[in-house]
Amino acid sequence: MDSTDTAPRRSPSRQARVLRIRKAVLVLLSIWITVIVLLPIGWMIMIAFKREGQALKFQFVPVTNQRSIAHAFEVGDAPSVTLEYRDAAAQQVTVVGELTGDEPVPMLRDGALFRVVLTGVAAGRRTYHFVVDNTTRPDPRATETTTLGESVIEVAADRNSSNGPLDVSITTRLLEQKTSLSFRAPDATNVIATIDGDAGQTVSLTPGPEGTWHADVSGLLPGSHNVEFLKERTFWTALGDIYTTNNFSEVLFNKDFPFIRFFFNSLVVATSAGIITVILCTFAGYAFAKKQFPGRDTIFYVLLASMLVPGLILVVPQFALVSEFGWINTYQGMVLPHVANIFGLFLMRQYIETIPDSLLEAARIDGASEWQVFRIAIVPLAMPIIITLFLITFVSQWSNFLWQFITNTPDSPLRTLPVGLNLFKGQYDIKWELIMAGACFSIIPVAIIFALTQRYFIQGMTSGAVKE
């Protein structure tokens, strides 16, 4: 690790520098490969933090400054009615009713806010409703609704009227020659209004109660004007537009599916499959490696050959068998059909063969029984391969979707994590952010076990698989 320090001993000059540069280049190369290899995992984690509907968007850095559309207003005209409707999913909103003389009037869209200013409305009680993408809706801000579902507004003769507080309000008081601007933005750190575009004036709004920002502008000539609001937010506030930490809790404490239970089931299935496989394979591997018995080679080659049968074809008979045993919706139904792992047996035999016979003989001479020989001489020495096989089995059963899906009925309490995660995939509608959050949980046990056993794993894999 610290060989960089020992290098100067030989020659403190150019050669050392070349070596050091070479090493740096190799480290950079290794890091680059790591990034490529781990890219999917990093990507998965990022998606897990995305808000609903954001998963597939290419936007990763939030927008801190948001500009509104230019809202037109008149200085010095008759009273008006302002209506607002907020709906992120709507495409088109119109207002219809007595208020508009039964003519549909389209509302202007500013992000999720739809807004319209109606002029020339006679004073009095007027009814109206919204048409949101062909669906009739009352105004949620209206305080009064008729029995027919029409919203009611009191139109005043001498000022601007609205139902409830407005998100964007522009009112002119001619007597005082002032125009008041107010803009609702609870998450903003600063709001700036630009009147009449770049050539006009710019004012800073001051925060007021309930997240509404205000400013009074004077000196506007009578006639048409427009105002644009620039909302500034902190980076962290804006981050909330795209990212959230809720996906994790939504998966774990899902109201429709018991994910903690799924997780537990997967853990039981993968662990027990790992343990049983290891036990069976170690026994059998020992017999094949160290015992002489009739038919030894024949049996071994038959086993090896059967490994070449495509696993797909065995699913139907295996399933028929499991259901015959009444093992649908049971742990044993999920685990036992896969415990006779021939590849595992092969690994075990190869490894155990490398344990010297003299060791076993020595143990026997000391009076150890067959079982003791196995326990004292074989198991501790075969530990690397035992752990390797456990890890392989654990991982493959942890992610075995198809089998666990078909051996559990849809109401089974023993459904596992892969089955559960697939429930977020509809025919058309896939909840990527929830799947990825679930995936983050699902790699935790595998990553932990791998980190703990990495050393044995490499050792076991190498001496087991390629002893040729």
Add this chain to the structure above:
Amino acid sequence: MASVRNRNETLIAYLFLAPFLIAFVVFLGYPILYSLYLSFHETTVFTDWFNIFGDMRWAGFGNYSDLLFNDFEFWWSLYRTLIYALMMIPAQIVIGFFLAVLLREKLPGRDFFRGAYFMPHVLDVFVVGTIWVLIYSPNYGLLDVLLTRIGLKSAGFGMILFLAAMSNIPESVYEAADIDGANFWQKHRHVTFPLVKPIILFLIITGLMGALNAFTEIYAMAATKYAQGGPFIDAFGHTVGVTKVSGFYLYKTFEQGDYGRAAAMSFLLLIVAFTISVFNARLLRSEKV
């Protein structure tokens, strides 16, 4: 006396073997024999789902002869598998070897890199497949997924094996080569390469087996609506999918409910795989001598 001991020894051996053999016979042996039985039967789209095993007809060697003599697609799938193996295996060996050489250097954080490169091999969680589908947007996908996903995975596997073999090469051999003035390539060509040859053979055989039998990966892809086995081309008067490797063709046949034919295909694939293994075992043995 000796025979008593032998009998004892045999008994003990069978006792150790029994649990595995029982599990094997019940959950693998029986299904394999059953599939063999199925392969001589005909199931069609009209076979009753509620009574699949009762509603099929005896077909003799019909499934086999049909596959061998009348089914262009079967041969095509074998050919594509071979092409796929020819692309995959050298890539796996070269990349694995390269990674092993790289991580043989005494670099800071070497253990971390080893672990990281091996990660894709371990993290074969179903979700990782999903991620690839998303990142890679495989509209025709199979080939790409096979190449990238399995490619990455098996390169890590190859790396570990190479690393292990190289760890058996004493440092002094390289030092001697250095003194002789051998450059990087000469050093590896004459010192490393001969020692890792068995591993290359091992990777070739496991690679071929994997190509014939890549069920998990193919299932993960084929189950999505995107995988069609395309892009499609014209070959010898047939329209065939370029990515229809044998495993995929088997899956499609199986999915269509043609269990008998799928079973027959499995056993034909078994024969191919078996031939390769035997041939390879010969090769390895002659190599050792």
Add this chain to the structure above:
Amino acid sequence: MRNRFLTAVLIATLLAAGVSCSKRPSIDASGVRTVTIWETYNAQEHEVFESFARDYERELTARTGEKVRLKVERVPYEGLLPKLKYAAITGTAPDVCRVDNAWVLTLAYGKAVVPLDTLPTFGTTLDEEAAKYVPAAIATNIIEVPDASGVWSRHLFGLPDQTNCAALFWNKGLFAASAEQLRREGLDPERAPATWDEFVRYSKVLTIPEKKQFGFGMFATLWWVMPFLNSFGARFTRTDENGKVACGFSDPEAIEAFKFIVSLYRDHRVEAGAWQTGSINPEQGFLNGKYAMILTGPWNLKRFEGIDFGGVARAVGSGRYVLERRRVEHGRLQVVDERGYRARFPQMVHVARHAVAMGA
């Protein structure tokens, strides 16, 4: 040929009488009959469906005094067909299952579903019943099957619960951003193209290579080719001179349609190549303002929240594809049509109830 019209269908599966019956008890000690329903709806649809189920249980008890429990179980869509197959082998199949209508044929041929019109409770004729539905939606559920003696006859195997169709979605924001150029070409930036010729002209203006923006992006699978085939007047199948059903893709209309699709990518260069591996798929391209127009369906309405898009409303109203050269009447567009659903629900369960009675 796989003629997938993308209607989702409710199918009553029969627990084949006499051969194997459900291992779950369908009638418990207190006389409550249980009907198991598998569905693959999303969370919101599931809630609506559950509420229908509860309403039905109450209604039935009030009307006839019969007690029934509808057990609605959610199943992942992926792997549903194999799962149904395995469940059938072991007799654990549900009484009712919602599947894609493309699967109805497979299920009917495999005798996994009961012919609804043969049930005594059907109470009407096949054609009378079919007349109540959108023709294209019900047609895929009426299938000719052979009986034991090899005689073929038409039967009804499922009931459509939703219909939908593809429509052209157009991104109003991108249209507005190119408004000037569109006007210069004599095109109105505030509406979607109405003919294929117009479509090409719009697409050419909206394809801006510097911004990696394309006028159009599509999948190249059969399903997404259908809007083109329909509007070019091509038929998927036709009866040939020998009275056999043949694929219609070699007809001049179909060839014209296919040539047009290819020209979008190759000659006009307005299609993004979204069907290629490693490319941005149409939905994602639309979502990110890379493709100005895509073909998609109502299931994406929610996902496209926050984008100013259009074209869908018109498709809903007229019941046709936005793009038509020869007008082809084709299914209505419904997201979740609650009323239609509610109306069909009792009938569907009624039929299923009977299926259970036969199995048990």
